[in-house]
Amino acid sequence: MESEDIKAWKVPEPTLRRLPWYLAFVKLLQGKGETFVSSTQIAKEINVDPSQVAKDLSFVNIAGRTRVGYEIAALVDALESFLGFTSQHKAFLFGTGSLGASLLHDTGLTQYGLRIVAGFDVRKELAGTRINGIPVFHMDDFPAKQKEYGATIGIITVPVEKAQEVTERIIAGGIKALWNFTPFRIRVPEDIVVQNTSIYAHLAVMFNRLNSMNH
Amino acid sequence: MESEDIKAWKVPEPTLRRLPWYLAFVKLLQGKGETFVSSTQIAKEINVDPSQVAKDLSFVNIAGRTRVGYEIAALVDALESFLGFTSQHKAFLFGTGSLGASLLHDTGLTQYGLRIVAGFDVRKELAGTRINGIPVFHMDDFPAKQKEYGATIGIITVPVEKAQEVTERIIAGGIKALWNFTPFRIRVPEDIVVQNTSIYAHLAVMFNRLNSMNH
Numbered sequence: 001m002e003s004e005d006i007k008a009w010k011v012p013e014p015t016l017r018r019l020p021w022y023l024a025f026v027k028l029l030q031g032k033g034e035t036f037v038s039s040t041q042i043a044k045e046i047n048v049d050p051s052q053v054a055k056d057l058s059f060v061n062i063a064g065r066t067r068v069g070y071e072i073a074a075l076v077d078a079l080e081s082f083l084g085f086t087s088q089h090k091a092f093l094f095g096t097g098s099l100g101a102s103l104l105h106d107t108g109l110t111q112y113g114l115r116i117v118a119g120f121d122v123r124k125e126l127a128g129t130r131i132n133g134i135p136v137f138h139m140d141d142f143p144a145k146q147k148e149y150g151a152t153i154g155i156i157t158v159p160v161e162k163a164q165e166v167t168e169r170i171i172a173g174g175i176k177a178l179w180n181f182t183p184f185r186i187r188v189p190e191d192i193v194v195q196n197t198s199i200y201a202h203l204a205v206m207f208n209r210l211n212s213m214n215h
Numbered sequence: 216m217e218s219e220d221i222k223a224w225k226v227p228e229p230t231l232r233r234l235p236w237y238l239a240f241v242k243l244l245q246g247k248g249e250t251f252v253s254s255t256q257i258a259k260e261i262n263v264d265p266s267q268v269a270k271d272l273s274f275v276n277i278a279g280r281t282r283v284g285y286e287i288a289a290l291v292d293a294l295e296s297f298l299g300f301t302s303q304h305k306a307f308l309f310g311t312g313s314l315g316a317s318l319l320h321d322t323g324l325t326q327y328g329l330r331i332v333a334g335f336d337v338r339k340e341l342a343g344t345r346i347n348g349i350p351v352f353h354m355d356d357f358p359a360k361q362k363e364y365g366a367t368i369g370i371i372t373v374p375v376e377k378a379q380e381v382t383e384r385i386i387a388g389g390i391k392a393l394w395n396f397t398p399f400r401i402r403v404p405e406d407i408v409v410q411n412t413s414i415y416a417h418l419a420v421m422f423n424r425l426n427s428m429n430h
Binding site for chain 1: 224225226228231232234235236238239240242243246260261262298299300302304312313314316317318320321322323324327328329367368375376391392394397398399400402406408410412413414415416417418419420421422423424425426427428
């Protein structure tokens with residue numbers, strides 16, 4: 001369904017979504033003082049087929065050893081680096097309303113390689129303010145600020161009716177990847193990356209399952 | 216991969232994830248003063264097959280009319296109600312760290328039917344404070360507060376190494392559905408609903424696509 005699905009990516013999206021689970025579990029073992037982990041152990045913990053774990057890890061540049069498995073410290077480093085969590089990706093956030101301001105407060109993003117360097121909003125009274133230390137500018141200043149900061153990622157948290165318009169403006173300004181939090185299916189040129197994270201859609205699934213349980 | 220996938224649900228998860236996109240688009244048309252919409256129009260906008268749109272909408276209690284399609288106001292009401300966005304689901308949030316506190320700031324959740332009534336944390340100095348008007352209690356007070364509020368949903372934003380432990384405590388206390396924001400694959404009994412929203416996993420996909428584009 002995602003626009004990126006039609007392209008032939010080297011690493012499949014399901015693999016990229018599972019690897020952070022393995023990372024979380026392996027870091028947990030590391031915290032407990034463990035030094036080696038097998039793909040069978042990961043498979044059992046995550047509830048994924050062992051052959052799937054081995055296949056997923058084959059994309060990462062790390063080799064396991066017969067019987068002992070993977071060295072944990074090396075696996076953590078390899079996974080974090082492979083997933084891009086150790087690089088710093090500069091991002092602009094568009095729409096500092098409720099959800100946008102929330103994300104500016106989430107310092108966890110920095111630990112996962114995303115550095116939000118500025119927020120933008122159309123409300124004039126917000127220009128010049130800071131949210132969690134991050135400067136907020138007027139939307140009209142985006143082209144100038146883009147020259148200054150050179151962000152590659154745009155986080156879209158504008159109201160749904162503005163999603164497509166903002167998308168087009170920021171792509172024109174040089175943004176290469178969009179993290180779309182609106183429930184709107186934005187349209188982009190082929191060379192632009194889109195990741196949709198509609199947390200409200202997840203709510204719909206949860207409510208439906210909860211209701212089905214009760215009946 | 217999700218634990219719920221093994222059960223035979225009446226409405227498929229992909230349908231439940233697409234319906235909010237249709238809703239967003241149809242509300243947009245409503246805002247522009249339109250009164251009717253066809254499934255072909257929705258399909259074209261969302262980039263989904265028209266037969267898929269018709270199939271998805273067949274789960275919702277609404278009938279389209281030949282030639283004119285669906286009446287927009289009725290479709291909006293039917294979708295919002297079907298998706299559970301018009302009900303108020305009481306939720307507790309566990310772990311008022313960076314991401315947890317962010318979610319307490321997101322008033323958008325209320326509009327989608329989720330009312331976070333309290334937050335819990337193990338840090339004693341936070342007990343008795345409020346975040347965005349929402350009271351924060353010590354984790355040890357959860358059983359008493361659960362008797363008082365009767366929340367059905369638990370939002371898990373604790374550190375990853377505490378995810379399973381907190382999961383077990385809150386299920387024992389009567390929570391029926393878990394919205395898990397940690398990258399940990401929590402294990403739950405069969406009658407408990409889990410929705411995993413690992414926003415950092417989405418980052419991994421975006422970074423990888425962005426790198427592939429550059430090479």
